[in-house]
Amino acid sequence: MFAGIEISSTRGLDCCVIDEDRKVSLLVKARDLDALKPVLGTLPPTAIVAVAAPSGPARDSIEGRFAEHHVRSLGFRIHLTPASVDDAPARTRVGFGLFAALADSGFPLFRGDDATQGAAIEVYCLLSYASISGTRRSTGSKFDWNRSVLRSRVHGLPKDAEQGTLDAACAALTAWHFGQGNWVAYGDPSEGLIVAPRPATDLARPGATSAGQLSLAIETSAPPRAITPPRATTFADRVVAITRQIPAGSVATFGDIARWAGKPAGARAVGTILKAHGYELPCHRVVNANGDPPPFPVETIKRLQSEGVALDGRRVDLTTCRWRGPS
């Protein structure tokens, strides 16, 4: 059995279950998570459950999850999941709750291991549609394109299926591909993987990817379970990138940068990294938590003054000049 679940913030949850022959055996609309839970209890322990929503918050505090960056590098405008649950939209929070409920029901989140039965996987429908069909929607409505992709691949879908139903079926089909071993995964296993059917063609559009930043090519030849180590940007890379963005007239603390780079406790490491990069970065705009600039007394103070940073003696006034962080 292969289940797919789509979450809509306005229309509730859609669930589609298909069998080994990709025939629809169950279609359910649930108003909320509690209404769906009884359905989860009816699934066999070996079922694969695909959910079209993020499985958890981002681990790093600035820029969504690595899975989403990888999918974006393929040209999809996937939403970035925040690091804080409080910042997540309602639909995303429902998704977190759903994955928790699935784990309770015996379908733990797939994290790239060998256990590929009785598992929950995260999917992204637009990616799945493209991977399955080998094409991207160019003209025409999204709805018509989705339906045409599914028409010959999922049997027994009602003619009047709504978008939510289609996406649930697409998720279920992705679960089916997963069950066949015909899948690839994007992202960081410890943070959350997005699973998709193995693409029929190379998904990356020429020019659509910032290959320098995210050279994350997933291995598309056998064995299918191979997951390319996802963390293409190291902590040091992110520290450098963030420091470069600090505007003149503002400063950031080592701790700020460590948090934005994803390691709140890595302030000390930020100092190590910045020291190694010397003059290529505006290191004078990075101060410690007291506002003391790094040890280049005269030069640093002069540069900060010329940029309009408020100084109390040789100490930066953090209350007025602290950068609010990368956008």
Place this chain on the structure above:
DNA sequence: TCCGTGACGCGAT
């Protein structure tokens, strides 16, 4: 692989 070092942060004194 292990271990010492350091442009850090924070709480305690």
Place this chain on the structure above:
DNA sequence: GATCGCGCCACGG
């Protein structure tokens, strides 16, 4: 306030 101790993390020998 200053200073200390401890934890933290990347890096290099």
